[in-house]
Amino acid sequence: MVGYLVVLLVVLAAAAYWLGRTRAIASVNGDVARLHSLPGQHGMFLALFAAGPALLAIVLWSLVTPGIESSIIADRFASELSGMGVPQVEAFIRDARAMAFGGLVGFADPTKEAAAALYKSVHATSTWIIWTVALVLSASGFYWAYSRIAQAYRARHVVERVLRAFLIACSVVAILTTIGIVLSLIFESLRFFQQVPFYKFLFGTHWSPQSAFTGAGAEAGAVNEDIFGMVPLFAGTLLITFIAMLVAAPIGLMAAIYLSDYASKSVRAVAKPVLEILAGIPTVVYGFFAALTVAPYFRGIGESLGLNVASESALAAGVVMGIMIIPFVSSLSDDVINAVPQSLRDGSAGLGATKSETIRKVVLPAALPGIVSAILLAVSRAIGETMIVVMAAGLAANLTANPLEAVTTVTVQIVTLLVGDQEFDSAKTLAAFALGLVLFCITLTLNIVALRVVQKYREQYD
Amino acid sequence: MTDAISSFGAVGRPASIHTDDAAKARLKGRYRTEKWFKWLGAAAVALAGLFLVLLLSTIVTQAIPALRQNYVTLPIDLSAAKVDPAKLDEVNYDAIAQEALTAKFPDVTSRQDKRLLRGLISTGTGVFLRKDIAADPGMLGGTVDYAVPLDDFADLYLKGLLADVGSDEAISTSVTPSGTSGDIDLTFGDDAMLALARGHGATEGENGMFTLTSGASSLLVAFNGGTVKLTSLSPAANGTVIAKGTVIEALDSTAPAASGQAFLRVIETPEASRKISDKVIVWLDTLKSAGLIESRFNSIFFFTGASREPELAGVWGAVVGSFLTMIVTLAIAFPIGVSAAIYLEEFAPKNRLTTMIEVNINNLAAVPSIVFGLLGLAVFLNFFGMPRSAPVVGGMVLALMTLPIIIIASRASLRAVPPSIREAALGIGASKVQTVFHHVLPLAMPGIMTGTILGMAHALGETAPLLMIGMVAFIVDIPGGFTDPATILPVQIFMWADFPEAGFQQKTSAAILILLVFLVIMNAIAVILRRRFERRW
Structure with missing residues (x-):
């Protein structure tokens, strides 16, 4: 109607x-x-x-x-x-x-x-x-x-003023979105923290919200506060992120160096699109690849070495996530390395340094703030990445540093808590928003720090 | 000084720290490092390429089987006795198709086997048959040959994905059966079979007897028009071997088969570790050798909605859902994104508000996508009470996510238009708005379109935020509008990847392939736009 x-x-x-x-x-x-x-x-x-x-x-x-x-x-x-x-x-x-x-x-x-x-x-x-x-x-x-x-x-003035108001309104959508995110996360988290004290959430080491309601009779429906400790999730996230960065940082950085300083034009014409395609593949595809190919492969290798590798090991999820992040690291570092003025390279070459010495001792130090910021952004990306870990990492919250075991992450738990039938008011679903708030704060902090690193330590050339 | 130089020439260069042996060694080392470094870089690039090839080849090889589906052609009795033309809706078409199949195997009598046999054809058979009869009532009144889709296990077996089956080998000795059905004894003329059984994992017992358990390969002997599955073998007098076996397909007679007349088929994968029994394999092979099985282009997969049965599951519902979602995303993100970019680039004064907007846009671009899903859940679903699983909500969430990408790309594109264009337009009396909308925007449009298409491609592959707003529900119907419950292609992939049935693994890969094809097309359009229309000033 x-x-x-x-x-x-x-x-x-x-x-x-x-x-x-x-x-x-x-x-x-x-x-x-x-x-x-x-x-x-x-x-x-x-x-x-x-x-x-x-x-x-x-x-x-x-x-x-x-x-x-x-x-x-x-x-x-x-x-x-x-x-x-x-x-x-x-x-x-x-x-x-x-x-x-x-x-x-x-x-x-x-x-x-x-x-x-x-x-x-x-x-x-x-x-x-x-x-x-x-x-x-x-x-x-x-x-x-x-x-x-x-x-x-003066119809033109009226029309143009209205148009301008419309343009401003569209720009403000970005602010509104941020406000919407912050407010919705904070409000739901506050409701969660009314049921579970925030220190138990932040510092507790036991996470199993599926058994959120304990007791019977008069106690039925009471929230068990001790099962909302997010430390294992945080540890799992860090473990997988660390593995991912072990893969992505060296490969991405070396690829960027090679492509900007060594590669011939024809190599670059092939390698750049390869990295772009790698960046354009949806994360759900990486997740499928991790769960059905990489994880069984690692498991097989582990068995032949006599190691017990979980079928949802942190290693598989981390390595595939690292592959996903390679193009991110390499394109950011590429920009940074290219921004180092040619005169520095020429000066170094004039002093008799080889190309690799120039790169290691002149270009990289000059580009270091940018590279650090690129790595921080990649870490923030890895922490917020969802589909790979949902499909390839575990559900049980183990507090372990062993990459061969299954760990779970913040994003996995948000998805598990919110997918499927849910009551919107239970501590279980509200916990997902508290996790979301933590995630948002971490990534935001990482981005701000990355920005600051570049601003503060950047060398001013020209 | 001059003396010194001339004496240099006379004596030859004295060893300086730049030319002595240590320096030469150092130089060599430096060049070695140089080479190493270069190779390390090349290796990093090669590794990235290798990962890509590995990923794509895994998916393509898995996806190819799903593009075809095996059908069995059965003579289906649609005479008036079975199908009353007046009551077409009340007929049990599944039963009619199953009867046609069981008629092919008259010696299958036990209830359990019959159920197994009926399970060879897809449970969707009745639906297809009914639809085809409705479309072509001329089928009624007699027996028609009708191609019925096979069940997923049967289909996978015929594609060679469930069991490792060797080709038929002639047995170079005579085989004498003791009966034609049930458990019988087979007498082989020599003891070659014993070694064969040992080689295929038979367990050795007392008196040289070999037992073929379900953990060993299956040995099937086909002769006299039937098939016998061997269960144990033991040596007998005169170098012969007596084997006990179960008849799967009845033999025509107890006449001994001469050397070369009987055939041995080995199913390497033990029965215990495959999801298809020896019986079903024999039936399928019989159907296949009768020429009744036909592999067709899998139109079910491309043109139907989701299903719990792998052979009936299709991506069309998800494709339509993705399409509807993308329309909403584009309708929201494109106008808002371009307007915001125009304002920030062309009109905005440098003040607190605009700085804040810019900081916000950059931050939003880095917010994890799942957080946008939480926003959608809390604001659109719970606060505004919008419908769950609807493309309109999915589209809105994705639009908010795509917005920063479009704004950043559009701003770059607007910035690339040289100021001379603006000055010329203003110089001949155009207003600021006219300058922007009549001159700057059209010139920036190719770049804006490129950025938008890339942003949309990104949104098309996004999964996590849509899980939050309930697009993960199992939806069979193909969505007809923006508020109908729907799922989208990446979410469908996610759900199928979770299903335990083996058939879904191929379907998942095929769905991924479809998604990648869409992404490649969108990126190709973006590249073409960039090549053809982007101007260098």
Whole structure:
């Protein structure tokens, strides 16, 4: 229904554009040069006022109504819903909505049907309201703008100001996203920390949230605070990241050095795309490769050496993650190495140094801040990487430094806690947000430090 | 000084620290280091290339079998007695197809074996048959030859992926059976079979008897139109060997087979470590040698939705879901991203707000993708109450994730347009907005498009944030709109990779191949755009 309204408004806008243009031309009897603004700008002005406010109202309406509608339902059926937990109430309202819109639900009872009927009528009312409001806004906007169109009217200024406001609004989306991330993470984490004290979360060494609820009878539903210790997850993440960096840092750095200082043009023409393809492969593909090829391979090698390698070893996940990060390290280091001025290399060569001596003793020290920052960014990437570890690392939180054992990571646990059936209020799901907050803070800190390293220690040439 | 120089010439160069033996050795060492360093660099590049080749070749070799599916052609009885044309919806088509299959093997009588036999064809057979009859009612009224998809294990066996089967070898001695069905004795003319059994993992018992357990290779002897599976062999008088065996396919007669008339087939993979029994292998081979099995292009995989049965699982639902999601992402990220880039590059004054926006954009580009999923879950699903598993929500989350990529690429592209263009436009009286939208933006468009396509390619391969907003649900129907529950290609890959059935491994690789093809196409378009339209100023 509201879809039709949007289409109608678009048609109205097109009509308004044409009308505005015509009126502007008519106001000067066809002598366009006498207009302050171009006829098209008048048309745009009219279209903006005819459709803009109404469209804004629709956006606002579609954001607000679902909440209002569900609160009305919850209010009317308060007596039936009393005694139910938040998740059950949410499920009830979801089912009622699904029934009202002709969807399928698991099972229906008279209460739900009544709720669905109410939902339908409430929704009909709210649709009716938005139609009226949108049409009134559109008509009054049109009327106001239409009456303004005249020879001297500065339609261009209005249109350009609105456009500029739109551009600013688009730029602010980036800030809003950040705010959204920070606020949602913090709010959910605070709710989690009300149930589990944060020091137990940060410093506890036992993690098994699947058994979050212990006790029976009066104690049923009480949260066991001691099973939300994130130290094993953090240790697992660091272990896998460390292995990944052992693979990615030397290979990526050496590849960057070779490609920028040694490789012939033809080698570069092949090697650069290879690295780009490696960077473009989706992480889920790496995960599949890790789980089905690399992990059994390592296991086989381990068996032939008499070692006991877990089928979800940290080694397999870490090595594949390292492969994934190679192009990241190499492209960042490539930029940094290329930024070292040629005069330094020439000076070193003039003193009789070989190429490798130049690189090791002149170029690399000069590029060191950039390389450190590249490695830090790669570490941040490895810590936040999800799919490879979800598919190839373990689920059990072992506190170990042995790369042959299975460990779990922060991202794996976020996915395990949030995928599948969930109640949104339980400590289990809220723990995922607390983990997300930790993850966000770590990566943010790493990025800021990386930026600072470059800013503070960069040598100023030229 | 001049003396000194002339004396140098006369005596020859005295050993200086730059030319003495130690220096020469040092120089050699330095050159060696140089070479080493260079090779190390080359090795790093080669290693990266090797990883790529390894990854792609693993996936391609695994994906190729999934592109074809084996069908068995069965004479299906669709006469009015079986299928009432008036009640087409009430017919059990699966049973009719299964009957046609069991009719091929009249000597399979036990209930257990019959169930095993019926399991050879896919459980989706009835659905296909019904659909085809609805499309072509002319099939009704008689017996038609109809190609039925095989079950995943049968299909995998025929592709050679489940068991290691040797070719038939003629037995160079006579074979005499004691019966035609059930457990029988076979008498071999010489004791060559004993050595063979030992070589294939038979366990040696008392009196030189060899027992073939399920941990050993299976030895099948085919003669007189039937097949016998050997269970144990023991030496007998006159150098002959008496073997006990179970008849899998009934023999025509108890007549002894002459030398070269009986054939031995060895299934190297022990029965205990494969998921297909000897019986099923024999049945499938019989069907195959009767020319009833046909390998076709796997249209089920490309054009149907998800399924729990590997042979019925398709990617079309996921492809459609990905497509819908990408439309939403593009519709949101492109206008907002380009607008933000235009503002920051062309209009923004240098102030606190714009600095903050820039810092934010750079930070967002480095935020782990899973955090965007948490944002989507908390804000879009829980706060705004949007539907779970819907492409519209997935698209919005991916749009927020792609936004920084598009903004950064668009800004670089706008910056590359030389100021002379702007000055010329302003000089002939264009307003700032007109300058940007009529002159600068069209010139920057190729670069912006390239950046956008690369950002979209990145979004297309993204999985983690979509797991958070419930796109991991098992959805059979092909999504019809932006709010229908849907899954997307990378998530489908993730789910299939987790399924234990062997058939899904090939499907996963094939789905990955499809995803990679899409990515290659998008990147190729980006490269072509860059080559053709990007101007160097």
